[in-house]
Amino acid sequence: MTRRTTSVAFAAALLATLVATAAPLAAQQPAEAWWRHVQVLSNDSLKGRDTGSPGHEVAARYVAEQFRLAGLSPAGTDGWYQPVRFIEVAMAKEGVALALREGDVWSPLVVGRDMRVTARLATDNVEAPLVFAGYGVSLPQAGMDDLRGLDLRGKIVVYVNANPKGLSAPLLAHGTRTRWATMRQAGAVGVIAVGAGGAWVDNENTRLGSSVSLADTSLDDLGGQRINSVLNPSLMPRLLAGSGIVWDSVVAVAARGEPLPTAALSVSLRATLPTVRRDIVSPNVVGILPGTDRTLRDEVVVLSAHLDHVGTFKGPALTGDSIFNGTMDNATGAATLMETAKAVAARGGNKRTLLFVAVTAEEKGLLGSRYFAARPSITRGTIIANLNTDMFLPLFPLKGLFVYGVDESDLADDVGGVLTARGLQVLPDPEPQEMRFVRSDQYSFIRRGVPSLAFKLGYTTGTAEEKTFTGWVRERYHKMSDDLQQPIDFEAAAGFNALYADLALGVANRKSRPAWRPNSFFATPVIVP
Structure with missing residues (x-):
């Protein structure tokens, strides 16, 4: 049989x-x-x-x-x-490496302690400058556009994973769900999300995440996303250095749901991201x-x-x-x-x-x-x-x-x-x-x-x-x-x-x-x- x-x-x-x-x-x-x-x-x-x-x-x-x-x-x-048909993508157990460039110096980051990474269909090695985009929500029809005035071409976008006020519940839900689509259309190559509250927990089971995507890449909502990551908030002052943005102020403003500042950043991220893949039919x-x-x-x-x-x-x-x-x-x-x-x-x-x-x-x-x-x-x-x-x-x-x-x-x-x-x-x-x-x-x-x-x-x-x-x-x-x-x-x-x-x-x-x-x-x- x-x-x-x-x-x-x-x-x-x-x-x-x-x-x-x-x-x-x-x-x-x-x-x-x-x-x-x-x-x-x-x-x-x-x-x-x-x-x-x-x-x-x-x-x-x-x-x-x-x-x-x-x-x-x-x-x-x-x-x-x-x-x-689906494709499951997971980070390889060996070979993942992360580093942050500050000035002329590259400093290694520790997976788990500093950053968590989730594999996506487009995950690949990447080296790119960072840009801070507030909440990362772009809904100009509703009067909110965190991406306005930012050059995202070839950039990794850092955004605060919080909810801005002023939008209806359905519109807010849609705006956060489509963050990456608007970033991708503007030329971004990846994202770094950061929380504005709560303690950072280094859990061995979540350091390197996996995901499932449709094999039909024309329907992949996360297409082109070479890195999907979450950052330990304690590193944000380093990322924002020289931008004029103060992280403690960002946290306070985000807690009120008020508009956040945005800026190009002077730091870059380099990531080596080997993956393993498995086909699924359901x-x-x-x-x-x-x-x-x-x-x-x-x-x-x-x-x-x-x-x-x-x-x-x-x-x-x-x-x-x-x-x-x-x-x-x-x-x-x-x-x-x-x-x-x-x-x-x-x-x-x-x-x-x-x-x-x-x-x-x-x-x-x-x-x-x-x-x-x-x-x-x-x-x-x-x-x-x-x-x-x-x-x-x-x-x-x-x-x-x-x-x-x-x-x-x-x-x-x-x-x-x-x-x-x-x-x-x-x-x-x-x-x-x-x-x-x-x-x-x-x-x-x-x-x-x-x-x-x-x-x-x-x-x-x-x-x-x-x-x-x-x-x-x-x-x-x-x-x-x-x-x-x-x-x-x-x-x-x-x-x-x-x-x-x-x-x-x-x-x-x-x-x-x-x-x-x-x-x-x-x-x-x-x-x-």
Whole structure:
């Protein structure tokens, strides 16, 4: 047997075992079918569903089978699947060298103590002068441009990794997410980020980082970035020497979110950066429910949820658990995607086509959705909206939702109507600094001009729900404790699933295609690169 045949046979056998052993809830409990999906996807045998892993392959096969049972048709480039090619890049264990030129003297820097380096697809040896660019955010349309007046050609850009004030939460999120794209367009060859608060920690596991990129280099958001690094803030006075900028003043100003100074610097960095590379293939899973209206069926509404998680602990050997099960993140969202497919297919009547996509590599930087949004697997139709579910957190009773992107398009009317009908409401995001607007797969569609929304169960500040929500993020997010043993509000999960199905059909059947608000920055596609 070939290795591929063996892998598929193993996946099928494991999948059958997982489905048979998923424990049902007590009789007539809400969200019972949803919970079975969550159990399967969170099982230890899937080893955290890392992109390209056997566990993720099993999960993808499970989703494809559930799509089939729901009555969808396959809509990938290979049956149910859209295989996506990636390249993993890591720094070599030996040979990395860093040095700083101050005047005519080159001084070596110590990896970890002075600087951390993460490998990217374009990582290569580099020697270049430095320039300080404040926050590094360039949004001239919004009246903010830290790159204005700076010559970045052939330079490494040093910027403060902090949030300037004066921008809306979605615009701030977009501006920080696209820092490198604007720097690259201006001719930069690399970046050095520096924090403006907190202690520097030299952790052996983070000194030399790895990354995963799309093999399709035309879609590489970090293309041309020869060095990606983080600097120990204690070195900043040396970098700023002679520029007229005082680091302690920068720290104080950044803490207030006020504009920062910028300047060319008199120092240069030399870096020797050997890398090792590995090819990965991992699929998006795609099912379609064709629209019933001859006029509208070529308008496609995409419902998405990421299927991957972060795998297993890669550090020194530990005793006990080493698996990041990703129950909330995002077995719950993938389960909702499958249950929504079943619900809307049974109800029927969707005038527009509904496309259900379980994307891969969200945890690697929204890469699976980035590929799908740029290279849709469907042969006809135009994507006109995206509804994305990622870690919606059914931790407490459902009273309202955080809806990321709600102020940007008239999809707000659709979600508002669905919530109002249930006595619920859209709640204001109390943590805009967390930039959740760009931290999941809806952003891949937004940047291509597609009105999109994402959701979490909401709370109001000062309540027990806030304590539960923030406690979960602190104690379980991307930790091994995000597993099947944590408390879950099944009534809330059932309520969310029901309103999500209604929302999907509502968008599919609305009179006009969704549109951006006239004042939204995203009304113009922001395709980068």
